[in-house]
Amino acid sequence: MEDFNPVTMFAILRESLGPWLWGLLLIALVLVVGVVSAAMKLRSARRSPKHPIIAAALAGGVATAIFFMLVPGWTMATHAALNGPVDYLAAILIAFIPGGGIAAMVFSMASWRCARRTTAVCDKSMA
Amino acid sequence: MNRRRFLLTGAALAAVNGIALSNVRAATSSAKARIVIAGAGAAGLALASRLRRQMPQAAITVIDQKTAHHFQPGFTLVGAGLWSPDDVTFRNADFMPSGADWITEAVAEFDPDSNTVATSSGRRVPYDFLFVATGLALDYERIEGMDRSLIGTNGIASIYANPPAAAASFRAIDAFVDQGGVGLFGRPTTEMKCAGAPLKVTFITDDLARRKGRRSAVKLVYNAHNPTVFSVPPVHDRVTQMFAARDIAVNFSHVLKAIDPGAKRATYETPEGVVTFDYDFIHVVPPMRAPDAVMNSPLPWQHGPLATDGWVEAEKATLRHPRYANVFAVGDIAGVPRGKTAASVKWQVPVVVDNLVAETSGKEPLATYNGYTSCPMVTAYGKAMLIEFDYNGNLTPSFPFISPLDELWVSWLIEEKGLKGAYRAMLRGLA
Numbered sequence: 297m298e299d300f301n302p303v304t305m306f307a308i309l310r311e312s313l314g315p316w317l318w319g320l321l322l323i324a325l326v327l328v329v330g331v332v333s334a335a336m337k338l339r340s341a342r343r344s345p346k347h348p349i350i351a352a353a354l355a356g357g358v359a360t361a362i363f364f365m366l367v368p369g370w371t372m373a374t375h376a377a378l379n380g381p382v383d384y385l386a387a388i389l390i391a392f393i394p395g396g397g398i399a400a401m402v403f404s405m406a407s408w409r410c411a412r413r414t415t416a417v418c419d420k421s422m423a
Numbered sequence: 424m425n426r427r428r429f430l431l432t433g434a435a436l437a438a439v440n441g442i443a444l445s446n447v448r449a450a451t452s453s454a455k456a457r458i459v460i461a462g463a464g465a466a467g468l469a470l471a472s473r474l475r476r477q478m479p480q481a482a483i484t485v486i487d488q489k490t491a492h493h494f495q496p497g498f499t500l501v502g503a504g505l506w507s508p509d510d511v512t513f514r515n516a517d518f519m520p521s522g523a524d525w526i527t528e529a530v531a532e533f534d535p536d537s538n539t540v541a542t543s544s545g546r547r548v549p550y551d552f553l554f555v556a557t558g559l560a561l562d563y564e565r566i567e568g569m570d571r572s573l574i575g576t577n578g579i580a581s582i583y584a585n586p587p588a589a590a591a592s593f594r595a596i597d598a599f600v601d602q603g604g605v606g607l608f609g610r611p612t613t614e615m616k617c618a619g620a621p622l623k624v625t626f627i628t629d630d631l632a633r634r635k636g637r638r639s640a641v642k643l644v645y646n647a648h649n650p651t652v653f654s655v656p657p658v659h660d661r662v663t664q665m666f667a668a669r670d671i672a673v674n675f676s677h678v679l680k681a682i683d684p685g686a687k688r689a690t691y692e693t694p695e696g697v698v699t700f701d702y703d704f705i706h707v708v709p710p711m712r713a714p715d716a717v718m719n720s721p722l723p724w725q726h727g728p729l730a731t732d733g734w735v736e737a738e739k740a741t742l743r744h745p746r747y748a749n750v751f752a753v754g755d756i757a758g759v760p761r762g763k764t765a766a767s768v769k770w771q772v773p774v775v776v777d778n779l780v781a782e783t784s785g786k787e788p789l790a791t792y793n794g795y796t797s798c799p800m801v802t803a804y805g806k807a808m809l810i811e812f813d814y815n816g817n818l819t820p821s822f823p824f825i826s827p828l829d830e831l832w833v834s835w836l837i838e839e840k841g842l843k844g845a846y847r848a849m850l851r852g853l854a
Contacts, residue, residue: 303853304854307848308841308844308854310844311844311845311846311848311851312841313844371840372505372804372839373805373806373832373839374805376805377803377804377806377832379806379830379832380829380831382824382825382831382833383832383833386832386833387832
């Protein structure tokens with residue numbers, strides 16, 4: 297495994313994904329910027345992040361579960377092919393990539409919404 | 424975290440990352456050597472890419488008439504009906520490093536005594552260092568009655584010949600499963616590339632028949648060329664156990680000698696004499712040997728088990744020719760035990776390049792190759808065993824969390840999604 301250094305891993309990803317890699321990296325960058333700016337907005341508005349985090353966790357969890365069902369098909373296999381704990385772990389980790397993206401998106405949107413106005417779901421300000 | 428701590432942390436991470444990247448940067452040599460690489464397959468292109476980067480002032484010449492490049496580890500998935508021939512076909516031009524001189528002619532002759540290689544047009548190319556990476560020749564004609572044009576007809580399959588043949592092989596497998604009957608599998612007695620592939624095709628045929636509810640209509644027989652189905656004892660034991668569980672019969676020490684496509688009859692040599700089996704389907708794996716240009720040169724082994732088929736004489740650990748010190752053999756053509764896979768190339772190329780860089784820089788060449796090779800043994804649609812081993816037959820798993828003898832989806836994931844990207848990165852000298 298010592299051979300899997302960052303340069304090698306990036307080269308393999310680039311060859312595997314082709315131009316899609318740059319699109320995915322752009323999406324990841326947008327999501328990171330979205331999460332950071334939303335968190336800063338919440339902080340400046342002195343709002344609690346509790347409800348955006350709960351919303352993000354729920355959405356991310358559901359999305360991860362859905363993608364977990366889809367992952368074997370992406371490899372031209374079925375769920376019957378999952379044959380051990382390492383298989384389930386790998387499938388969950390792969391599903392977590394889109395699931396995490398959706399969680400980040402929901403967190404950003406919920407945080408901006410909470411920061412902009414007082415609503416029933418995010419009416420508690422930070423102490 | 425305040426802004427100052429954030430910036431400091433970022434700077435520290437960047438520094439650590441920089442150190443990590445500097446550790447993976449390879450040594451270089453400023454030698455102005457003339458290097459000839461015979462062959463632009465997996466080994467030839469990976470060599471050219473690494474040498475271009477690590478010996479920037481060397482004159483690198485690649486000789487190969489082929490312009491198409493085939494990702495041969497993917498032939499099994501074409502033969503399984505999952506990939507198309509286009510999925511395993513690249514262009515050599517896309518991987519040829521800039522600055523390398525590519526002569527699109529076949530190698531006609533090696534003359535290591537005068538340090539030259541002759542091409543098919545008669546051009547003589549001199550060298551200071553020669554890398555023989557021609558790959559091997561598929562010798563279908565050594566099986567009496569067999570011809571590669573028969574693949575896809577008369578129940579004959581062979582995924583080795585080329586991508587269209589692998590696709591035709593799937594159609595033959597599919598038709599056999601639908602029609603039922605006896606299916607024969609096996610391998611030649613010669614050294615061969617990807618020795619796991621004949622087993623993979625057997626497993627795939629079994630699984631396809633089960634998925635179609637046709638398993639009881641087909642009888643599958645694996646004819647092993649010697650007393651084992653795989654040269655690594657724990658893998659032999661595991662595959663034998665799996666064959667028994669899946670009702671796949673095994674005949675040991677059966678070598679395909681002839682086929683009669685019209686009568687659908689296969690003849691095998693055995694220790695007890697010649698035996699003949701009727702078949703409805705047969706997966707033919709051709710005997711393999713060195714290409715003519717290598718066979719007719721002084722480069723092959725002069726005696727021993729690797730001499731018959733013309734494999735280039737090479738020291739196991741360094742792949743250097745013992746009689747011609749400026750000649751190296753890499754990939755399928757290398758006369759070393761095992762090691763005829765893309766995974767072997769991935770580990771062989773850095774060894775020979777690092778040693779040449781050291782040697783031309785006045786340092787001692789210390790890199791060694793331990794015979795590492797890998798076979799993601801597909802055992803069903805969606806499952807594989809990630810088998811890796813060395814010269815001594817020791818299992819050498821790269822991932823501690825993946826058991827090499829367990830049928831796992833994660834091993835299939837590596838085969839189906841990971842290998843092609845890793846292979847392409849290897850061709851660019853980046854993996």
